[in-house]
Structure formats: C-alpha cells, structure tokens
Amino acid sequence: MIPVVHPEFCAGSGACARAAPTVFGLDDRGWVELLDSHPGPERAAALLEARDACPLAAIEVLDEHGDPVG
Template identity: 50%
Template structure:
C-alpha cells in the first residue's frame, strides 16, 4: 500500500522496484502490482525503506505488516 497523497515524488520506490511501483499523472507513487511475487520482497522492502516520507506499507499474504 502506498499513500499517494503524502508522496514526495522522490522516485526511490520506482528505482528499487519498478515492476511494483509507478507514478500517476501528477508524478506521485502508484502501486502497479499490489501482489508482487515473493522473489520481489527484498526490492519492495528496499523501496519502502528508501521512501523519505514513509508512505509505503508492506503486508504479507495474511495482512500482517512487515515492519
């Protein structure tokens, strides 16, 4: 999940996980793959950690937050 309304449009998420995160017409983060394969988990966590506004939350298949 990404909270676009709080995005700073730094692009770190798109650089870390380009098949999971994109941008909308205003340049804000947009999730393009809400259920990425498990082999992308490291990239998704890197994207979350690189976000200067901390607007990306990552959950497992059961809905538990991966802190």
C-alpha cells in the same frame, strides 16, 4: 508480501520506482502508484528496499495476514 501505497504522503522522489520498477510507478503528477498489488516472493527484497527508501513513508509492506513486515 502485499504493498500498500499512500499517495497523499508521497513527496515524488521516485525512489520506490527505482527500487521496484515492476511494482511501483509514478502517476502524471509524480506521486507513487501501485503497478502490481500481488508481486511474487522474488520481489520481497525490492519491496522492502522501496519502502525503506521512501522519505515520507508513503509505502507499507504487509504480510499475508495484513500485519506490517519488518
């Protein structure tokens, strides 16, 4: 799975960083930043949790073909 972030939509809730702290962090303004652009399959559940927890849909998760997951 490939995570994609859209910081321009971020509300700074930090839900993504709590759900998947090795993949998502917060920059100095508090907006989402991608820490790991190719997390392993063991992070799949956390990626989807982070995406679903984002209140403004600032995170997408794509499959290996670039199609949205779930």
